[in-house]
């Protein structure tokens with residue numbers, strides 16, 4: 001089947017042949033599986049899956065034969081291929097193998113006041129940002145809603161008594177190029193897992209139609225835009241989608257989102273030595289972010305073999321942040337979490353040899369969001 005284009009300009013996939021995750025079933029679909037059972041079974045099943053985070057086989061409120069039957073119909077999609085732990089156990093990164101062999105990553109980060117899961121929305125990515133490990137891999141396929149929800153559930157199981165409070169769609173892939181499935185995942189994470197909308201963040205390269213849709217959703221989630229450059233010449237190069245939706249149009253959409261949702265906008269800025277880390281770049285960024293009242297997250301670029309630029313020095317990072325501050329922009333310097341375990345976007349998968357992966361594309365590192 002030929003891939004078709006969705007409104008965000010990314011190739012769509014039918015998803016045929018991909019075994020669904022048990023979390024792809026909404027209440028209605030689960031209800032159909034329970035045909036002939038008393039009506040209260042759906043509540044028991046739903047609670048077992050989303051409050052107790054149990055597998056169908058372990059939902060002991062259900063009779064054993066039913067559990068067996070449900071387990072057969074409701075398989076998990078993620079199997080652990082590799083797990084790495086760093087920051088004294090505060091950062092855990094998984095490489096999951098999906099039913100079709102695709103590999104994706106999820107990261108769980110514990111902080112003093114919260115625990116954040118960074119979720120992948122696609123296997124690979126079609127946005128082709130040259131500095132990004134996932135961008136260098138190319139696009140494999142969209143993830144299903146269940147495959148996204150399952151990442152959060154697996155992370156919460158691991159977190160135990162520490163409640164996963166925040167979910168950021170900043171793992172592999174472009175969430176707004178997989179809009180419908182991503183939005184269903186957001187609704188499930190909000191509705192069934194009980195995370196508040198203000199603790200959910202979608203990060204995008206800047207797909208303007210997607211940002212506009214997001215602004216009009218009933219649930220106001222946070223928007224992060226991977227800006228990296230505040231002039232079109234440089235951004236065209238760093239984030240190729242800018243050629244389709246340049247900065248002026250992106251600003252309009254961001255402003256619309258901030259206005260309709262009341263959420264603070266944030267810009268991600270990977271600081272690259274001598275590319276976008278001069279005081280002039282800071283001034284440009286301040287001019288762009290100021291009218292939008294955007295918060296800026298700064299992170300030194302994680303170098304990747306496919307992109308011969310290094311991250312800015314700590315001094316440059318500090319000076320850049322100071323310049324933004326002097327110009328009235330709120331900026332936070334992010335620490336790269338888990339560099340020692342390849343815990344940056346696309347990097348764990350990239351550390352597999354091409355033979356293991358069955359491919360030969362160049363791959364490497366990216367940064368971790370907060």
Ligand code: SAH
Nearest residue numbers: 132174203204226268270301302365366367
């Ligand atoms: N496609 C979405 C979400 C995934 S990328 C987006 O672009 O926002 C998550 C963040 O990591 C983005 O801000 C991205 O620009 C950043 N990133 C990617 N590669 C990086 C690298 N090598 N160093 C630092 N940040 C990187």
